[in-house]
Amino acid sequence: MARATSARAAALLVAALLTAAVSLTGCGPKLVRDRIYDAPTGRVELRHREQGGEVIAKSYSHPATISDVRIAHILASLLFEDDDKKQRPVIRSADVYPLGEGIAKALEKATPNDEVAAAAFPVDRRLGIFSDERVTAFRCWLQGDDLRFEFFAIEAPLEKEGTKITYRDWEIPSERPNNAPAFTIVATPFSTRMGPDGVSVAWREDYFRKPVALGARDGKGRRRTVLMELPEEKAEGATAPAKSALPPGLSDLQIRALDEADTDRANGKITESEYQHRRRLILENKIDEAGYGAKPP
Numbered sequence: 001m002a003r004a005t006s007a008r009a010a011a012l013l014v015a016a017l018l019t020a021a022v023s024l025t026g027c028g029p030k031l032v033r034d035r036i037y038d039a040p041t042g043r044v045e046l047r048h049r050e051q052g053g054e055v056i057a058k059s060y061s062h063p064a065t066i067s068d069v070r071i072a073h074i075l076a077s078l079l080f081e082d083d084d085k086k087q088r089p090v091i092r093s094a095d096v097y098p099l100g101e102g103i104a105k106a107l108e109k110a111t112p113n114d115e116v117a118a119a120a121f122p123v124d125r126r127l128g129i130f131s132d133e134r135v136t137a138f139r140c141w142l143q144g145d146d147l148r149f150e151f152f153a154i155e156a157p158l159e160k161e162g163t164k165i166t167y168r169d170w171e172i173p174s175e176r177p178n179n180a181p182a183f184t185i186v187a188t189p190f191s192t193r194m195g196p197d198g199v200s201v202a203w204r205e206d207y208f209r210k211p212v213a214l215g216a217r218d219g220k221g222r223r224r225t226v227l228m229e230l231p232e233e234k235a236e237g238a239t240a241p242a243k244s245a246l247p248p249g250l251s252d253l254q255i256r257a258l259d260e261a262d263t264d265r266a267n268g269k270i271t272e273s274e275y276q277h278r279r280r281l282i283l284e285n286k287i288d289e290a291g292y293g294a295k296p297p
Helices: 002-026 068-077 093-109 252-266 272-283
Strands: 030-039 042-051 079-081 087-089 115-120 123-126 130-143 146-157 184-186 191-193 198-202 213-218 221-226
Touching: 030 093, 042 093, 068 093, 093 115, 093 130, 252 272
Parallel strands: none
Antiparallel strands: 030 042, 042 115, 079 087, 079 184, 115 130, 123 130, 130 146, 146 198, 191 198, 213 221
């Protein structure tokens, strides 16, 4: 009888431990994905994390409107160094426009708690018969005037546990791998490295308005692709842009500074991107930093 009671108690203890383990597993952060763009050549998704039914706050500078062409220029400018110490484009020329358009849409839709995750699925042909399918994957987010990238993989085989898979069966990782990356991001103009697998880009710089020549694989040879240039960013003198709606609770000093910024944009003294930059600073009450500090009477 005592043995039966002891066995029953042991079984109950094991069941309780299993229930606790399942409960603890269920309490971990949940990754919620929203596909923005999905094609055999690439993917872009918005995602955030939830815990206990609540969204985990991140305080990114989203939503934001950035030209898809500007984002394509930024993607085209990114370089990495492979195991042979050769510098190569992170994103191939055929992929920068589709990804740029998808990322632009995602940033416009994003909340301050969302990050953007993206992947390109380039394919190399061998002997006209065999295909070598690869993946480059990263996440990105806006922090102030910087567009930050963190890469999970660059030109890695499209595999899962050593077995080749299709792009539909491959998920963009939720976190960076624990092992050291097989690549090193290279600092380029107006960018700062964030470790071997990350980079922070000053996306407002005029440098990213210019056409970019980008090398791309084409069989055994190489070809050059020139990306389209952004249209001129200038305020119209005859037809001034409409003023943006103002949030409530602004001080008189902020309202006066916003009026001055609107006038500078309308007169062509500052570009649209510079106007948006100054406007954000004023709304954050950084009036001196925006160049519209209190003036002596």
